[in-house]
Amino acid sequence: MTYSEKIKDVIGESEVALFMKGTPEFVMCGNSDRALRALRRAGAPVTAVDILPDPQIRQDLSAISGWPTIPQVFVKGELVGGADIVEELEASGELERTLRDRLGEEYAAARREQTISLT
Amino acid sequence: MTTQPLRALLEGAFPDATELDVVDRTGGGDHFQVVVTAPSLVGLSLVEQHRRVYEALAAPLADGTIHELRIKTKGSV
Numbered sequence: 001m002t003y004s005e006k007i008k009d010v011i012g013e014s015e016v017a018l019f020m021k022g023t024p025e026f027v028m029c030g031n032s033d034r035a036l037r038a039l040r041r042a043g044a045p046v047t048a049v050d051i052l053p054d055p056q057i058r059q060d061l062s063a064i065s066g067w068p069t070i071p072q073v074f075v076k077g078e079l080v081g082g083a084d085i086v087e088e089l090e091a092s093g094e095l096e097r098t099l100r101d102r103l104g105e106e107y108a109a110a111r112r113e114q115t116i117s118l119t
Numbered sequence: 120m121t122t123q124p125l126r127a128l129l130e131g132a133f134p135d136a137t138e139l140d141v142v143d144r145t146g147g148g149d150h151f152q153v154v155v156t157a158p159s160l161v162g163l164s165l166v167e168q169h170r171r172v173y174e175a176l177a178a179p180l181a182d183g184t185i186h187e188l189r190i191k192t193k194g195s196v
Contacts, residue, residue: 031187066170067170067173068173068177068180068181069173069180069188079166080166081165081166081169082169083189084169084189084190084191085165085166085169088165088191089165
């Protein structure tokens, strides 16, 4: 599988996909950290993907999303935004509303967080 | 890069802006904070609003002049 195919799979199959620099256990960028923290505050079931292992991952991701920067957050296949938007939506309560609408009322119950490697 | 070229690009993309600000967050000329409030952003989602900013700053983003960009947009008069 190409990176593009793997990326599309992750976006399409994850409730909440976070493409970031590093992993939730070892975040390599302040903006990725801001997005991750906002998602955690909202109780989002995050599937994290580290884009750093190969520069091609980031190139292919931005070609798919049309979004030039990292991190990128998708909910049910749809781009929600980067760190600024996710923080803003979390602060206003809109992120939780979006998660409830798209994932169901009980979305936060499982509190699961997983990391997927594309390499 | 100073904030002036970025401001000029944004002024070209948002001629109707009621608020437009570019701040060099670290003084190093590559970490910027951009604020845009404009009537032309009304009715757009935050993703669409930020896309407009990315489009305006596509060149300095692509050539690495902008290493990090924080964006705050609002659609209002």
